[in-house]
Every structure is written in C-alpha cells, then in structure tokens.
Amino acid sequence: MKIAIVGAGSAAFSIAWIRDLCVMASAPGSTFSLVDVNEDRLEAAYGLAKRYAKELGVDIHFEKSTDRRSAFQGAQYVINTAFPGGHDYTEKMRAIGEEHGYYRGIDSVEFNFVSDYYTILGFKQYQLALDIAFDMEEVCPDAFLLQVANPIYEVTTLLKREKSKIKTIGFCDEYIGIYPLMMALDLSPADVAFQVAGFNHCIWLTRFRDKNSGADLYPVIDDWVGNKAPEFWRTTELGLWQETLSPASADMYKMYGLYPIGDTTRSFTWKYHYNLETAKKWFGHLGGTDSEIGLELRLQRFQAGVDKLFRLTNDPNAKLTDEVPPQKGRSEFSDFIDASETGEEKRLFLNIPNKGLLTQFPEDQSVELPVIVSKGGRMNPERVEPFPKRLVDFVLLPRMIRMEWGLEAFRTGSREMLVEILVRDPRTKSEKQARDAIDAILAIPENSDMSKHYA
Amino acid sequence: MKIAIVGAGSAAFSIAWIRDLCVMASAPGSTFSLVDVNEDRLEAAYGLAKRYAKELGVDIHFEKSTDRRSAFQGAQYVINTAFPGGHDYTEKMRAIGEEHGYYRGIDSVEFNFVSDYYTILGFKQYQLALDIAFDMEEVCPDAFLLQVANPIYEVTTLLKREKSKIKTIGFCDEYIGIYPLMMALDLSPADVAFQVAGFNHCIWLTRFRDKNSGADLYPVIDDWVGNKAPEFWRTTELGLWQETLSPASADMYKMYGLYPIGDTTRSFTWKYHYNLETAKKWFGHLGGTDSEIGLELRLQRFQAGVDKLFRLTNDPNAKLTDEVPPQKGRSEFSDFIDASETGEEKRLFLNIPNKGLLTQFPEDQSVELPVIVSKGGRMNPERVEPFPKRLVDFVLLPRMIRMEWGLEAFRTGSREMLVEILVRDPRTKSEKQARDAIDAILAIPENSDMSKHYA
Numbered sequence: 007m008k009i010a011i012v013g014a015g016s017a018a019f020s021i022a023w024i025r026d027l028c029v030m031a032s033a034p035g036s037t038f039s040l041v042d043v044n045e046d047r048l049e050a051a052y053g054l055a056k057r058y059a060k061e062l063g064v065d066i067h068f069e070k071s072t073d074r075r076s077a078f079q080g081a082q083y084v085i086n087t088a089f090p091g092g093h094d095y096t097e098k099m100r101a102i103g104e105e106h107g108y109y110r111g112i113d114s115v116e117f118n119f120v121s122d123y124y125t126i127l128g129f130k131q132y133q134l135a136l137d138i139a140f141d142m143e144e145v146c147p148d149a150f151l152l153q154v155a156n157p158i159y160e161v162t163t164l165l166k167r168e169k170s171k172i173k174t175i176g177f178c179d180e181y182i183g184i185y186p187l188m189m190a191l192d193l194s195p196a197d198v199a200f201q202v203a204g205f206n207h208c209i210w211l212t213r214f215r216d217k218n219s220g221a222d223l224y225p226v227i228d229d230w231v232g233n234k235a236p237e238f239w240r241t242t243e244l245g246l247w248q249e250t251l252s253p254a255s256a257d258m259y260k261m262y263g264l265y266p267i268g269d270t271t272r273s274f275t276w277k278y279h280y281n282l283e284t285a286k287k288w289f290g291h292l293g294g295t296d297s298e299i300g301l302e303l304r305l306q307r308f309q310a311g312v313d314k315l316f317r318l319t320n321d322p323n324a325k326l327t328d329e330v331p332p333q334k335g336r337s338e339f340s341d342f343i344d345a346s347e348t349g350e351e352k353r354l355f356l357n358i359p360n361k362g363l364l365t366q367f368p369e370d371q372s373v374e375l376p377v378i379v380s381k382g383g384r385m386n387p388e389r390v391e392p393f394p395k396r397l398v399d400f401v402l403l404p405r406m407i408r409m410e411w412g413l414e415a416f417r418t419g420s421r422e423m424l425v426e427i428l429v430r431d432p433r434t435k436s437e438k439q440a441r442d443a444i445d446a447i448l449a450i451p452e453n454s455d456m457s458k459h460y461a
Numbered sequence: 462m463k464i465a466i467v468g469a470g471s472a473a474f475s476i477a478w479i480r481d482l483c484v485m486a487s488a489p490g491s492t493f494s495l496v497d498v499n500e501d502r503l504e505a506a507y508g509l510a511k512r513y514a515k516e517l518g519v520d521i522h523f524e525k526s527t528d529r530r531s532a533f534q535g536a537q538y539v540i541n542t543a544f545p546g547g548h549d550y551t552e553k554m555r556a557i558g559e560e561h562g563y564y565r566g567i568d569s570v571e572f573n574f575v576s577d578y579y580t581i582l583g584f585k586q587y588q589l590a591l592d593i594a595f596d597m598e599e600v601c602p603d604a605f606l607l608q609v610a611n612p613i614y615e616v617t618t619l620l621k622r623e624k625s626k627i628k629t630i631g632f633c634d635e636y637i638g639i640y641p642l643m644m645a646l647d648l649s650p651a652d653v654a655f656q657v658a659g660f661n662h663c664i665w666l667t668r669f670r671d672k673n674s675g676a677d678l679y680p681v682i683d684d685w686v687g688n689k690a691p692e693f694w695r696t697t698e699l700g701l702w703q704e705t706l707s708p709a710s711a712d713m714y715k716m717y718g719l720y721p722i723g724d725t726t727r728s729f730t731w732k733y734h735y736n737l738e739t740a741k742k743w744f745g746h747l748g749g750t751d752s753e754i755g756l757e758l759r760l761q762r763f764q765a766g767v768d769k770l771f772r773l774t775n776d777p778n779a780k781l782t783d784e785v786p787p788q789k790g791r792s793e794f795s796d797f798i799d800a801s802e803t804g805e806e807k808r809l810f811l812n813i814p815n816k817g818l819l820t821q822f823p824e825d826q827s828v829e830l831p832v833i834v835s836k837g838g839r840m841n842p843e844r845v846e847p848f849p850k851r852l853v854d855f856v857l858l859p860r861m862i863r864m865e866w867g868l869e870a871f872r873t874g875s876r877e878m879l880v881e882i883l884v885r886d887p888r889t890k891s892e893k894q895a896r897d898a899i900d901a902i903l904a905i906p907e908n909s910d911m912s913k914h915y916a
Contacts, residue, residue, distance in 0.1 A: 116885075261877065261878070261881060275884060275885050277881075277884045277892055280890070280891060280892075284891075284892075395865075395869070396869050396873075396878075399862055399865035399866060399869060400866065400869075400881070403858065403862055404862065407854055407858055407859065407862075410850075410854035411854060411855065414850070414851050414854060414855075418851075422716065423716070423851075426716060426732075426855070429730060429731075429732045430571075430730050431887075432886075432887035432888075432889070434731075434887070435735070436735060436739070437732055437735075437739075
C-alpha cells in the first residue's frame with residue numbers, strides 16, 4: 007500500500023498526523039511518499055517521519071519528493087494538505103482588504119468566516135486541487151484523493167464536477183465539537199447515539215439520542231441552553247475551537263431548531279462578527295477562532311508547530327514517541343485508509359458527493375455526513391432526515407449559494423464576477439470600492455497567476 | 462357569471478380596469494360585485510362602473526358592499542386588488558426605517574426593491590389574502606382567486622401552502638416590458654416569438670426568436686447592448702417603468718446571460734440603488750421606479766387617478782368612454798376570465814404553483830410563466846428551458862430565499878426572526894439597530910395587529 011502526501015511539509019501536516027498514519031494497522035509494509043515544494047520543511051518532515059516509524063518499530067518505507075507525479079506512481083491514496091502561500095499570503099491579502107474597508111479581509115464573508123478559507127480568492131487552492139487530480143488521472147487514476155486542506159466544501163464540489171473520475175473525499179474534524187458539548191451536558195459519550203450532517207464547516211446535530219433507550223436527548227440541550235449555559239458562560243473562558251459551547255451556537259440553535267456543531271457559527275452572518283466587541287460577546291474573551299485575537303493565537307500555534315518540527319529535527323536524541331504518544335489521534339484520513347485496507351468498518355464524518363443523500367440540496371455538490379467505510383474504501387452513507395425548513399432557507403442555502411458564486415467566478419475567470427460577488431458584501435458601500443479592492447489584491451506579485459486567470 | 466372585486470375603491474383599481482372588465486366578451490349578463498372598506502371610494506367606483514357599462518350599452522349588473530362575504534355569494538371569480546393602509550401607511554413605515562439608518566425603508570431590500578411591496582412587513586397583505594381565501598372556502602370554494610395586489614410571489618405561494626383548496630392565480634403586467642425592448646431593437650412584435658419566465662418581478666427573456674424562420678434574436682440584443690444602447694441612453698430620457706431599456710438591465714444581461722424584462726432590476730442588489738446618484742446612472746434621470754424621484758412621481762400619478770375618479774363622479778355629463786376608450790387594456794385578469802368563460806384560448810403570463818414547471822426550484826412556490834388558458838380556467842403552462850446556472854445562483858435563488866424568510870417570519874409570528882432578517886441587510890451595522898427599527902415600526906398604532914402577531 008502506498009500513500010502520497012502533498013503538502014507534507016506544511017504546518018498543518020503536523021507530527022501528530024505522521025503518528026496517526028504510522029499507527030494504522032495497515033501501515034506495516036507500506037510506503038509513505040512525502041511531497042512538498044519547500045525542501046527544508048520536506049526534509050524535516052521526512053526525517054521525523056522516518057524516526058517516528060523507527061521508534062515505533064513499524065516497517066514503513068518513506069520517500070520524499072518535490073515532484074508530486076513521481077510520488078503518485080503506484081499510490082492508492084493521495085492526501086492533499088497543501089496550503090499554497092500559507093498564512094503569510096492570507097494575512098497580506100487580509101491587510102489589503104482592510105485598507106479598502108473590508109474588516110477582516112474580503113474573504114471573511116457572510117456564511118464563511120473561516121479565516122484561511124477562500125470564497126473569492128480560492129484560486130490557488132482550486133487550481134492546485136485540479137492539478138493534483140489531473141496528475142492522478144494520468145498516474146494513479148484509481149487512487150482516492152483525500153482532501154484535507156480547505157476550502158473542503160468548494161474543492162470537493164469542484165473536483166466532482168470537473169474531474170469526476172477521481173474519487174475525492176473531504177476530511178474535517180469539526181464534528182468532534184459534539185464531545186465538549188456532551189461533557190457540558192453531563193452525558194457520557196458511551197451512552198449517546200449522535201449524528202452530525204450538513205456542509206463542511208456548517209454541520210448540525212441531526213440526531214441525539216440515548217443509545218440504550220432511544221430517547222431523544224435534545225431536551226437535555228434545551229435544559230442546558232435555558233438554565234445552565236448562562237452560568238457556564240459566566241464562569242468558563244472559552245478557548246479556540248470551542249464554538250460549540252458558545253452563546254452564538256446556542257443562539258443559532260434557538261432560531262433554527264438544530265444545534266450547530268464545531269465551528270458552524272463561522273457559516274453565519276455578521277451578527278456575531280461585526281467587531282471584536284461583538285465577537286467577544288458571542289464567543290468569549292478570544293472572540294472566537296476568526297477574531298483578531300483568535301486568529302493571532304492560531305498563527306502562534308502554527309508557528310510553534312513548525313518550530314517544534316525543526317527543534318525535534320535538530321535534536322537527534324529527542325524521543326518522538328514521548329513528544330507524540332503512539333495512540334491514534336483525531337485525523338480521519340488515516341481511519342479511512344485503515345478501514346479501506348483492513349476491511350474493519352469505521353464510521354467516519356466525510357465530505358462526499360450528495361447524490362440524493364441530503365434531499366433538500368442539488369446532487370452535484372459535496373455534503374458532510376456519517377459514512378460507514380469498509381474494505382476497498384466502500385462507503386455506506388447514513389440516512390439523514392430532512393433539515394428544518396428555516397435552517398435550509400436561512401443558513402444552508404445561503405451558504406450553498408456562496409460556494410456556487412466562488413466556483414462560478416473561478417470557472418469563468420471573470421473579474422467582473424469577483425467584483426459582483428464583493429458588491430453583495432454588506433461592507434461594500436459602492437461598486438468602486440469593490441472594484442478597487444479586487445484590483446489591488448490581484449495586483450500583488452504573489453497573485454500574478456490569479457490576475458492572469460481573472461483577466 | 463359573477464365577479465367579486467376586493468379593493469374596488471383602491472387607486473390601483475382604476476377606471477381602465479373597470480373598462481377592461483366591461484369590454485369582455487363574457488361581460489354581458491354578468492354581475493360585478495364591488496367591495497371596499499372605504500365607502501366613499503367604493504361609491505365612486507360603483508357609480509363610474511355603472512355609467513361606463515351604460516355608455517357602452519352592455520348589460521352588467523353591479524353590486525357594492527363593504528362586506529366581502531356577501532359579495533362572494535355565487536361568485537366564480539374573486540379579484541383581490543386591495544392594498545391595506547395604502548401608500549400613506551407605506552411611506553410612514555419607510556420614514557421610520559430611514560430614521561433608523563435604512564435608506565428607502567426596511568422593506569427596500571436586496572432582491573426586492575419594489576416600494577409598495579413587503580418582505581418583512583407583508584403582514585397586512587398576507588393576512589388579508591388569507592382571510593379572503595378563508596371566506597372563499599366557506600362561501601365560494603370553487604371560485605378562482607385572481608391576486609392582483611403585491612406581493613404576488615409571496616401571497617400566491619403562501620395561499621398555495623396554507624389554503625391549497627382555493628385556485629389562486631397571480632397577475633402582473635411587467636412582461637410587457639418586452640414591447641419597448643422590441644421597439645428599441647427595431648423588431649416588429651408580429652415577427653417575434655418570445656417567452657418570459659421566472660418569479661414575479663424577476664422575469665427573464667427565456668425565448669426570443671424570429672416567428673417565421675425560428676432564428677434566435679438574441680444577437681439583435683447583443684448588437685443593441687454592444688453598439689447602439691450607449692447612444693440610446695445618451696439621447697433618451699427613461700421614464701417610469703422603463704427599466705427594460707435601462708443600463709441596469711443591459712448590465713444584468715451581460716452578467717447573467719438572459720435579458721431581464723420589466724422591473725426585474727428591482728430584484729437585485731444595492732449595486733443599482735446605493736443612492737440617488739447611483740440610481741440615476743443606472744436608470745436615467747428619474748433614478749428608476751423606486752428612487753426618491755420615481756416613487757414621488759408614481760404617488761402623484763396615483764393621486765391623480767383618485768382625483769380623476771372623484772372628478773368624473775362629480776361630473777355627470779362627462780363621457781367616460783371618451784376618457785377611457787372601450788378597447789381592451791393591459792389587465793390580464795379580464796383576459797383570464799374571458800378565456801375561461803368563452804373558451805377562446807389566450808396566452809397569458811401568470812403566477813401559478815411551480816409543480817415541476819421550473820425544474821430548478823422547489824414545487825411548493827409560485828412561478829411566473831406563459832400559460833394557455835381555456836374554457837373553465839383550464840391552464841396549460843408552456844415548457845421553459847432551465848435557466849443559466851449563474852442566473853439561478855446569483856439572482857433567482859437569492860430572491861427565492863427572501864420570499865421564504867418573509868413567509869417563515871409570518872408563519873411563526875417570531876419577532877426575533879424579523880430582527881434576524883433585518884440583521885442580514887447590508888445597511889445594518891449592529892443587531893441593536895435592527896432590533897430598534899423593528900420595535901419602532903411595530904409600535905405605531907397602525908401596526909397594532911402586526912405587533913400582536915409578532916409578540
């Protein structure tokens with residue numbers, strides 16, 4: 007079995023993910039081929055991965071390359087975790103947006119506040135994913151493309167439409183927001199049967215039952231929201247990635263009838279994001295994952311991850327399995343590969359083509375829902391009940407439409423459409439403001455490829 | 462044959478509409494029952510209608526009543542043209558909206574700039590239409606409800622969902638915007654086969670062909686937009702209701718691939734409506750139908766219509782058939798009744814339940830499209846090709862979603878949802894601003910019924 011990992015040197019592809027792949031039951035005897043355009047980071051990740059496997063005593067053959075096509079030779083799985091440009095690029099574009107009157111940048115938009123995400127400026131991510139899929143069609147057409155890099159909803163939908171032969175699956179661990187919620191509700195995960203579904207970064211608790219009696223547990227949420235949450239919010243400092251427990255999530259639940267899980271509040275309107283003061287009210291002292299404070303903290307953590315990578319690289323005596331214990335972590339792409347290889351069924355939360363799964367939405371887009379994965383990557387998606395109509399009309403359809411706008415602009419290469427999308431942004435006061443912002447962003451050297459595409 | 466007309470004393474129900482009903486082939490021997498809550502206006506309309514029929518020498522029995530249920534007895538058709546509160550009420554609410562930072566009022570919103578229209582404040586129109594349908598179910602359950610009063614998209618959809626037994630059809634004459642367009646294009650209507658379809662106030666030229674050769678005539682539009690329109694706009698002062706010929710319509714066509722007809726530009730974003738200066742750029746010197754200038758002119762015309770009603774009433778020597786010549790005008794409800802009664806087929810542009818007609822949209826809403834109407838009100842809708850995807854995603858779905866928001870707020874009676882809808886408005890800078898505006902509007906005496914509904 008061979009896995010190619012594109013973006014293996016990126017900060018996101020941490021040592022924890024190396025660990026998750028190394029501890030797979032199917033890992034022994036396999037080949038992991040690491041790919042990155044940054045040779046230093048690639049070298050560091052390659053060295054650590056080899057050391058980790060050696061400490062673990064598991065027989066894995068490692069390769070490294072800056073050329074993905076050679077890495078794809080004979081691969082059954084390609085993991086895409088690359089983030090072209092990285093956060094420096096994102097922050098540079100955010101700054102240009104702010105100069106033109108777009109607080110938090112032009113890509114922090116209604117129904118998509120994910121800061122390293124692209125609605126308008128998805129160009130590099132879309133293009134890279136298409137290029138990878140194109141190469142896979144030529145080199146390893148039967149391999150699975152496991153898309154880990156954002157924007158997962160957009161990219162997996164785009165690939166299904168443009169490169170339908172490649173089996174693409176999107177991975178995101180935001181569903182785990184259910185666990186701190188169960189803890190707050192004083193429920194033991196062992197006693198709960200839950201289902202979470204929707205679109206990536208916009209997922210909802212579609213089933214919440216007592217595993218034994220089958221009783222609906224939503225009344226426990228109602229009790230928490232109505233009676234206990236105010237005290238919880240007064241006494242708890244919400245950290246990063248704790249949106250599930252935030253006043254914003256409770257507010258959305260009260261209005262839309264299903265509880266939002268993970269960072270779903272990032273797929274909403276400016277109501278929770280107008281300014282830092284508002285964000286603090288709704289997400290606690292950090293103002294949530296995408297605020298000025300939250301994002302700064304995240305960037306610090308990313309940098310600390312990179313620093314650690316190099317520190318451990320430069321310290322041959324460090325014991326990696328002490329740093330990152332050899333227990334399976336939260337990556338689901340390793341679970342997918344393991345289920346596919348060993349045939350041991352796993353229930354995973356995947357982004358896959360809709361094809362009649364969520365009947366209230368078109369078939370030619372991705373949806374996120376639980377899937378039973380078995381031998382050979384066979385997938386049995388769970389049945390999901392229709393969402394409440396108001397949730398569809400107020401959140402899911404508006405979110406879906408933004409995906410369509412971004413992909414249509416990319417597909418047509420129309421700069422006018424980029425402007426038109428930005429005209430629809432509540433921060434825009436005139437067409438000229440939108441036009442100037444788009445022009446300024448496309449004019450920077452890092453965006454020469456994008457400027458050519460949107461000629 | 463009996464027709465009941467609710468709102469017969471309203472300014473909208475002009476002497477031209479009385480004429481249209483009187484000249485129907487099916488009019489002789491029938492009964493027209495006029496209903497209004499305003500006794501003075503009802504008396505005036507009743508007197509004029511009787512005189513008009515008498516001048517024409519056609520035998521029509523007229524009734525008048527302030528009680529609609531008595532008028533519904535034995536009716537086969539109920540026309541609803543009532544506008545509760547009228548423009549004074551609308552303008553009062555617009556002023557409160559402007560006081561709270563909502564330029565043009567809280568109901569002049571993206572994808573719905575129609576000034577006498579209600580997205581958030583549809584309460585009175587929705588309630589009246591439901592009450593009429595309720596009375597019809599009891600008194601004349603087999604009659605057609607011909608909805609002429611706005612908001613037609615919302616009201617006809619609501620009635621289909623809530624009062625599905627009543628056959629409701631929405632009428633709007635905006636499709637006639639195709640005629641000035643053909644004139645500008647130097648095309649003779651006799652030589653053109655056209656089709657217009659979409660949602661009310663959001664309709665598109667879905668077919669435009671030479672009647673004889675079958676050749677597509679869109680290239681003629683392309684030539685006009687690309688070469689001749691700039692000169693046309695330089696030399697022509699666009700009047701009210703000439704949106705079809707405006708730079709805004711040409712702009713929408715270029716972006717979305719089908720030409721918008723009638724006042725479809727009113728179902729778009731703030732791009733064309735930011736302020737009067739912007740509106741003048743896109744709609745000419747009046748700034749279009751909904752600008753400060755355009756609306757003022759419309760209100761003057763409405764008032765002139767009412768004044769004329771009373772002037773003619775007070776002048777028994779006036780010859781009404783000189784004032785309004787007895788040729789069929791542009792009302793389509795009279796065409797519908799005539800086709801239904803005589804069996805002479807007519808092609809009309811109607812708002813009817815979707816039921817698989819426009820396949821890109823849910824079935825349980827209204828759509829506007831050409832229908833062949835024949836004996837007994839039998840309707841054969843034309844087949845409409847799917848709309849371009851970008852038109853669906855950028856205009857039609859956003860417009861549809863607003864309809865759903867308005868109806869969901871009404872259905873649930875949730876004031877929080879009114880606030881939530883307004884939070885999504887680009888003019889809103891804080892949740893408090895939206896909340897204060899809603900509270901202020903619901904607090905006026907005229908809205909005591911609405912305030913109770915949205916408790």
